[in-house]
Structure formats: C-alpha cells, structure tokens
Amino acid sequence: MTMALDGVEVVAGGRRILGPVSFDLEPGSLTAVVGPNGAGKSTLVRAMSGERRLTAGNVRLHGEEVGQTSPGLLAARRAVLPQATTIAFPFTVFEIVGLGLRTRPGLTAARRRAIVAEALAAVDLGDFGPRPYPQLSGGEKQRVQLARVLCQIGAPVEDGRSKLLILDEPTSSLDVRHQIDVLAIARRFADEGGTVVAVLHDLNLAAGFSDRMIVLDSGLVVADGDPAELLPSDVLPRTFGAKMAVLHPPGWRSPVVLPEILGRARVDQRPRSGSPG
Numbered sequence: 001m002t003m004a005l006d007g008v009e010v011v012a013g014g015r016r017i018l019g020p021v022s023f024d025l026e027p028g029s030l031t032a033v034v035g036p037n038g039a040g041k042s043t044l045v046r047a048m049s050g051e052r053r054l055t056a057g058n059v060r061l062h063g064e065e066v067g068q069t070s071p072g073l074l075a076a077r078r079a080v081l082p083q084a085t086t087i088a089f090p091f092t093v094f095e096i097v098g099l100g101l102r103t104r105p106g107l108t109a110a111r112r113r114a115i116v117a118e119a120l121a122a123v124d125l126g127d128f129g130p131r132p133y134p135q136l137s138g139g140e141k142q143r144v145q146l147a148r149v150l151c152q153i154g155a156p157v158e159d160g161r162s163k164l165l166i167l168d169e170p171t172s173s174l175d176v177r178h179q180i181d182v183l184a185i186a187r188r189f190a191d192e193g194g195t196v197v198a199v200l201h202d203l204n205l206a207a208g209f210s211d212r213m214i215v216l217d218s219g220l221v222v223a224d225g226d227p228a229e230l231l232p233s234d235v236l237p238r239t240f241g242a243k244m245a246v247l248h249p250p251g252w253r254s255p256v257v258l259p260e261i262l263g264r265a266r267v268d269q270r271p272r273s274g275s276p277g
C-alpha cells in the first residue's frame, strides 16, 4: 500500500470541512477525486501531501506519518501539483522546471539539463525553456508546473517503493488535447508502478483515465468505486444537483455523462411558434 488515510478530519473556521475520511491508495493505481465546489477536495489533497494540519486521524505514506516525515524525504516520495501557483519573478521556464530537481542532489549539470528537457518535451513545451515564465498563457504555465513536478518525482518506483503523484485539477486550464496528454502522463506513471491521485472536475476524463473514483461531498466520501459503475448510477446527479444523461458509445471502456441541459439548450433557444421573427 502506498498511502493510508485513517479517520482524517480537518476543522477550519469553526467547522469540520473534511472527514472523517479513511481509505488506502495502492501502487499502480490512478484515483480520481471528484465532487462539487467546496466539497473538500483540495483540503483532502493537502492533508494527503502533509501540507494541511489534521484535526484528527493520520495519513501514512509507506507506513510513515506524513506529518512526522522530514520535508526532504516527503519531497522524494511524493510530489504535488497545486491548484494554482503564483510566480511573479521573471524566472525562465528552465529555472522553474529545474526547481523540481532540488530534491535530487548529486546529478551532474548535463544530466539535470537532460531531465528538464525531457520533462518539457513530455508536456509539449520542448521549445519553451528560455521563455520568461510570467509571460506564458495559463495552460502553458500549468504544463510547466507539471514538468517541475515530474522532475521532482523522478521514476514511478524507487527502492521498491511506489511514488505518489498528487494532482489538484491538473487539467483546469488546458485545451482538450493537452487535457488528454496530461492525464496520459499520469496514467503511464501509474501503469509503471507509481500511485496517482488527481482532483478532476471533468467526470468523463476522470472515468476515462482512472481505475477508481472517489466522490466527495460536504467533506465526506459519498461513493468510492469503479468509474464505469459510478457514472451511470444516481450518485453523481444527486451529489452535483444536476440531471445527467448517460451515454454508452459502442466500444468505449466507460459510459459518458452529459448535463441534460446540453441536449435541451438548442431546442429551448428556438423561437416559439407564433413569436415574432
């Protein structure tokens, strides 16, 4: 087991915003965390990464409590792509991505350059190294941050331990092709023995790339299972308060869901019979 959460609770502003939550993450898996705005998804991933102090319970990474693990050791075993990263200084893309390698001392300068170049190529930013980071678009910045995280984490498995990649809305600023590219990188990391947990708002992307979907609502896990089974169930419409149409494209691994309003919108926009125009 890579990570174990046991009775995790977080209280903030006088109310419990997460928990109690208990589950395990296994090597070789990609778990999608979905849920409405304010459900506690970011709080959960920050608790998992050791960035958020727990009010109760514990989070163990390979048996060691993350709250008790040194920052250096944590950085070598898990990497976190946060929801937003603000960097105002005119660092180049090379410099930002290279920051990920601070946790991997002992590499030669040539090796560091090669790793950074490889990570940039993986996120389709092969030519972006010399560019000033603040000038990039939102989606380009998000992919630079993923490259930094990939540099930090290195191989999916080291010393027999599965490394943990924690991604908070990694596709929020990305076009459809780059959404798929980024989740394919995460999928590959899991297929090679790493462990991935990703907060995603796109339920179809979540179902397409994950082996397991955890649905969070009001700080609690309301469903946890195979996305192909969860998508057609009543859990998602109930949790999100949105009617959903379930489609089963022939040959697809998982069904897809669409908000029902999409099917009606064009009809509703047509002029009513008898109305002017």
Ligand SMILES: Nc1ncnc2c1ncn2[C@@H]1O[C@H](COP(=O)(O)OP(=O)(O)OP(=O)(O)O)[C@@H](O)[C@H]1O
Residues within 6 Å of the ligand: 012, 013, 017, 035, 036, 037, 038, 039, 040, 041, 042, 043, 044
């Ligand atoms: N420090 C804090 N003090 C008080 N309330 C907080 C604090 N941090 C988070 N919250 C509240 O806890 C709830 C969960 O926040 P969180 O950011 O984890 O939600 P989320 O599921 O990631 O939402 P989104 O989809 O909008 O990103 C929200 O209602 C938020 O307002």
